[in-house]
Amino acid sequence: MRGRAIARMLGAVIAAGACGCSFDASGVAGGGADASITPPIDAPQMVADAPRPPPPPDANLPPPIDARPPDITGVAHAQHMGGGINVDGDLSDWDGAKWYAFSASDPGAHLIKKAASYSPSVSVQFAARWSSSTLYFAFQITDDQLIIDSTALWNDDSVEIYLDPDNDGSGPYATDDHWIVFSPDSMCGRFDPGAAVTVTCAAGSPGGSNWFTEGSVDFSSLGISSMSGKHLGFGVGANDDDGITSNGANYDGYTAWYYAPGPGCSTCCPSDPAGEEVCDTTRPGELVPDP
Numbered sequence: 001m002r003g004r005a006i007a008r009m010l011g012a013v014i015a016a017g018a019c020g021c022s023f024d025a026s027g028v029a030g031g032g033a034d035a036s037i038t039p040p041i042d043a044p045q046m047v048a049d050a051p052r053p054p055p056p057p058d059a060n061l062p063p064p065i066d067a068r069p070p071d072i073t074g075v076a077h078a079q080h081m082g083g084g085i086n087v088d089g090d091l092s093d094w095d096g097a098k099w100y101a102f103s104a105s106d107p108g109a110h111l112i113k114k115a116a117s118y119s120p121s122v123s124v125q126f127a128a129r130w131s132s133s134t135l136y137f138a139f140q141i142t143d144d145q146l147i148i149d150s151t152a153l154w155n156d157d158s159v160e161i162y163l164d165p166d167n168d169g170s171g172p173y174a175t176d177d178h179w180i181v182f183s184p185d186s187m188c189g190r191f192d193p194g195a196a197v198t199v200t201c202a203a204g205s206p207g208g209s210n211w212f213t214e215g216s217v218d219f220s221s222l223g224i225s226s227m228s229g230k231h232l233g234f235g236v237g238a239n240d241d242d243g244i245t246s247n248g249a250n251y252d253g254y255t256a257w258y259y260a261p262g263p264g265c266s267t268c269c270p271s272d273p274a275g276e277e278v279c280d281t282t283r284p285g286e287l288v289p290d291p
């Protein structure tokens, strides 16, 4: 189940609504290889760039913010919003946000299919903002079938984020690295082995099988004091349950907004040789602040 052991499943799910709950989760456990998973197809390829000489050292410059150079194709900008966002399932306070989009049917999408017969059929728009104390995220999901019938949030229609606050991209999840899932029924939870995070969420639907949600994560629970000057390791994924696998017991397709090419961490995801952002921090992109 692409690195997601059942041991993670319970206990870390909270009913959200803007409750500001803090919660903990059981640790990540490895599992046996899942032969039913089709390897990712057409992982995006880096375009080689001509090597450039490093700039001369400048004693007046601050040290690099992080160890990993930003990749323009994997960088999302979070806009500053002094008054913050009201996490109430009403996206009107996201007017003017900078939205990013990805789809399971994008050419070259990093797509993992749990069900061999899965037809790529989910697309996501997301945006991020930050205030003096909080990171906010909003998601708008277009889907052909909305399915919520499992205990584990990722086995239903859901979206998820990956946060590596110190952006070291070191591979295995450390205590500060987080995998947070948001569901269409205003549930959200963290399923990484690290320290607890404070997360809230509230979802809604414009009709049909489409849905949206917004959520918040407190800086203090991420070990940061501000987004100013920060580059966070950051990724977004979407789980699409279309009722195929075990009549909806499992997700049917997963796709990521950005999946860093390269060998990844060979030992981070024992149940998924390809490596996944839920267990390998070398895969996500970055979240950077707009002033």
Ligand SMILES: [Ca+2]
Pocket (backbone or CB within 6 Å): 085, 086, 087, 088, 089, 090, 091, 092, 093, 214
């Ligand atoms: Ca709102």
Ligand SMILES: [Ca+2]
Pocket (backbone or CB within 6 Å): 120, 121, 122, 143, 144, 145, 240, 241, 242
């Ligand atoms: Ca679908």
Ligand SMILES: [Ca+2]
Pocket (backbone or CB within 6 Å): 147, 148, 149, 150, 155, 156, 157, 241, 248, 249, 250, 251
């Ligand atoms: Ca399900």
Ligand SMILES: [Ca+2]
Pocket (backbone or CB within 6 Å): 143, 144, 145, 146, 147, 157, 240, 241, 242
């Ligand atoms: Ca679905």
